[in-house]
Amino acid sequence: MLDAFEILTTSGIVLWRKEYAPVSSNVINSLINDVFIEQRGQKSSDGGSNPAYRKDKYTLRWTSAKDVGLIFVVVYQSLLHLSWVDNLLRAVRALFTKQYATELKKPHLTNIDSKDFDPTFDALVRKLDTGSTRRPSEPDSDAGVIELTPPSSTVSAGEEGADEDDAPPPLPGAPQFKKPAIPQRQKQESAIVDDTTSADITPVPTPDASRPSTPAQAPSHLLTAKAGPGKASRRARKANTSAFATSAPASSGDERPSSRAKGGKASVKQKRRWDANGVATEGDDDAVLDYSAVTSDPADGEGELDVDDVKAEDMGSRTGKGQFVLKDLDDEVDAILASSKATSTTSTSQTPSDPSGLLNTATSKITGLFRNVVGGKTLSKADLQQPLAQMQSHLLEKNVAREAAERLTTSVETDLLHHKTASFTSIDKTIRESMAKALTRILTPTSSLDLLRNITSTIEGPTARPYVISIVGVNGVGKSTSLSKIAYFLLQNKFRVLVVAGDTFRSGAVEQLRVHVRNLSELSRRENVGTVELFEKGYGKDAATVARDAVTHATNAGKGEMLYDVVLIDTAGRRHNDTRLMSSLTKFGQLANPDKIFMVGEALVGTDSVAQARNFAKEFVDTKGQLRNHGVGMDGFIISKCDTVGDMVGTLVSMVHATGIPVVFLGVGQHYGDLRGLNVGWAVDKLMK
């Protein structure tokens, strides 16, 4: 069913893992890269079901425990629809953080001896696994089965046969659960093991589970102690029938066992003879049934009986305790699931209980104020609400789109919730620091953006070809101007540049580029640097074909040396919500196949920048229908007119937020030289000012 389950820290150390089938560690690495670090394609879906992430043939679901910095990831084949893994994740999170609470709090955590967790996990899986499509069975339904069964199984073996006929109805639900072989569990000594056994036992038992346990029963007293209850109780039942509510017959279920039971009934006398030793061959089925009945039976009377039975032996108390613990664990799992269900509907904010009395409120307020100044305050949702709202409006004033601002504030909130402020740090300061960190993370590119380095490596070597850059954008944002700035920058580095007039639509566009090229070639002639020329086919032609022709021209079509190092393609400006014009971009991307596609966005635009960036990015798909550049679409943004907005550079954030594409250049003036790379620290400073 599952392929793997891993518990890892945010620092990347795997604390516990279980692998059912070999899963490449790349799968989880790409989950971390895409979702946690790049925060790409993540819908805010806290509370309800855990979000899913698909990679190759796997689906990954995860949940995290922020306070201890743990991530729980489950990996399974995408073909399966395992709705119960949500519950599994929740239960594992709660149990693991509880079981290893002390270790997780230690400062230099590098390793946890978590072998003990294996059985707990196995038990959980068995309890929760309801197959690939079914909804997990409700705890209530389990209870229902238990309640149903008692009436059927009140009396001695003689009547069991008759009871069995009544019993089947509750049974059908049972086979879903696979019950572990009890003897295996018994070998393990730790209390946790006891838990797990109990967890295993409590769900509706199945016949096959009880079978292995029966043989074990005979040889040792210890085993009898644990497994014994079934048998002993059966005997005991004869004595005090009312005490037991056994569902034994129910679990045996089928017609076949019932007929055997009838045989057992015939051999009642034999059994009596073998009483002390254990189960007779004939009694097997009955005993099996008894076991399941006993284990499934939550009645306290059973437990007591157990203890009585075992008291003579050393292990008795432990078995008894084991069963209680077992019951606890089971309840616990149910409680975890129930509470998570409850929290999915209502928000999880834990409001501290209102201190009663005037004095108490006053002191708590004073300490709260004091803490706010001195630090060491654990932040609650209420504490964060107001300063975060302030922070958000501050971002909006900086021209950050509302969508991006909201995402940033939520990421800061999740970062800081239940977090303790450092000493002598106020909430505001903590929020500012966290926001600066979030902005840095969003603006920092994943890989380096050394354009010159890319160009030199492309135009050198055996597979040399011209480096193709194309520029897209909405009307009037400064595509041609930015293009000529880039051309100037490349010329300074002594490249041979071919400028392609891909705007075959707007009158004057070609002439405009011609002027730029004339100026640039004059400049570069004076400075004795690179050369630049214009490639144009006039108006009315298909831009994609022009671009392709230009690239072939630059490569010199295989006739010796290539003529140009870099091809810069200008395109017609288009409204991002004009489907007809936008769709022609796809063809353009495929025919010209640029190494880099840069989109120009102006710093002046506000909320619309998000839509612009998204719509342009989604047009650039390759022939297989995949977005180019690893599913991002474009390679970078050029933000023009940055000199006109002062410190309201929020557009940077909005556009990067919308697409995850980095900002490569900033246009900061009217001259050819006014092109800058992005300094993340500078941008963050301006935004936080």
Next chain:
Amino acid sequence: MAGQSTLESWLTWAFSPSISAILVTLIISLLSPILIHFYLYRKAQSKELPSFLLLGPSGAGKTSLLTLFANGTSSKTHTSQTPSSALCALPSTIRSTSDRYRSENDTSSQPQFLLLDTPGHGKLRHHALASLTTSTALKGLIYVVDSAALSSSAGLTGAAEYLYDILLLLQKRHTGAKTSKDPQALPVMIAANKQDVFSSLPTQMVKTKLEEEIARVRATRSKGLMDSGVGMEDAGEEEREWLGEYGAEAFGFGQMEEHGVEVVVVGGSVRGEGGEKGDVEGWWGWVGENL
């Protein structure tokens, strides 16, 4: 009521000019600063553990190395998102410089140090740069590279650019020091990890490849565009932005010694072939030397 009256009587005594009240006041006023001093002193002292910083591109094996140094065995790891730290002790076979003359058989406690792990992902390198500038007790940097990934041009460029950034930061730290007293020199060890992998480059090759690539990075960086953050007034300080010997065509790690940065390349592997223990003796040796 009863509580009120006791409080009242207690207050009356506290403000009365009786000898006992004065004595108690004196004792409190004299002792409290001493106690506070001891408390703060304890707290501050515990932070002074020498530390080493783990740097390097993502997937090089930093976190694995951390777990290996801390626990003796390397755990399975994934991409890190947050920095972490671990308390490590030198193994008994390695002697730190200060303990050089200690007997081989002296098995008393080995010096402890703190190993700081940083995420190598491109977006999260600010953690590393921050801890580089803020940590006070830093004794050295361990730059982990995947020797197998260096044979591809993308892996080499990634590793070299990050190393370039760090070395430039160290150089600026040295040249930009305000006082005449140099900041403490930080040695750098380039740990050529994954030497067990078949396609990995030998240690010497790792060194030359990185040097060549840094020279190329340096060349394009010097020709690249200015940052948006740089004002016009300090545009002329080109020399400060040049790593190593100014104007030199080739780059060698030897050029860094002028700036108080000693760079060594040591090979090893966190994981051994076929479940054997990795080869980390060289790295331990370097840590011992610099502790």
